[in-house]
Amino acid sequence: MSVQNTTHDEGDGVASAKAAALSTFDDLKGQASQAAGEAKATLNTIASDARGKLNDIVGQQKSAGADQIAGLARAAQSAAGDLEGQSPQVARLVRDAAASVDRFANDLRSRDVRDVLATVTDYARQQPVAFFAGSIVAGFALARFFRSEAPVGTTDRHRGSTSGNLREWSSAERTGTQV
Numbered sequence: 001m002s003v004q005n006t007t008h009d010e011g012d013g014v015a016s017a018k019a020a021a022l023s024t025f026d027d028l029k030g031q032a033s034q035a036a037g038e039a040k041a042t043l044n045t046i047a048s049d050a051r052g053k054l055n056d057i058v059g060q061q062k063s064a065g066a067d068q069i070a071g072l073a074r075a076a077q078s079a080a081g082d083l084e085g086q087s088p089q090v091a092r093l094v095r096d097a098a099a100s101v102d103r104f105a106n107d108l109r110s111r112d113v114r115d116v117l118a119t120v121t122d123y124a125r126q127q128p129v130a131f132f133a134g135s136i137v138a139g140f141a142l143a144r145f146f147r148s149e150a151p152v153g154t155t156d157r158h159r160g161s162t163s164g165n166l167r168e169w170s171s172a173e174r175t176g177t178q179v
């Protein structure tokens with residue numbers, strides 16, 4: 001064999017090894033791309049399932065919130081009925097406010113959460129004072145609602161009824177006993 005032939009054979013061997021390496025690289029690249037595609041599809045499926053479950057939970061909470069708001073509207077309607085004999089003008093204002101609250105509850109039930117948040121945000125930007133005042137009133141109403149929810153088995157004394165407590169306190173003070 002001549003030197004030229006040996007160099008040619010070595011060149012063919014290098015070219016062959018280079019072609020084999022490129023082929024292996026292309027195969028690995030294809031496999032990596034396929035694995036990445038499968039992983040992406042799996043993650044998309046998981047994310048879609050999570051979004052669906054989150055939407056279900058948010059929908060349930062939205063419905064529960066709408067029910068609570070509607071209950072507040074019913075309580076205001078009842079209070080308006082009680083006020084009717086004493087102050088018809090105040091009763092009418094309370095009844096109108098209750099109707100607005102009830103409309104909001106129905107609107108909340110029928111709309112998407114994003115739409116509701118957008119509406120509330122827009123209202124807060126357009127009427128910041130009214131929004132702030134409404135937030136304060138809602139906070140007081142919620143605090144009163146949660147405080148009025150006494151656990152089963154409690155008495156008026158534990159809930160803070162002052163009429164019974166004052167009588168018991170003054171009676172106990174006179175006799176020197178504890179309440």
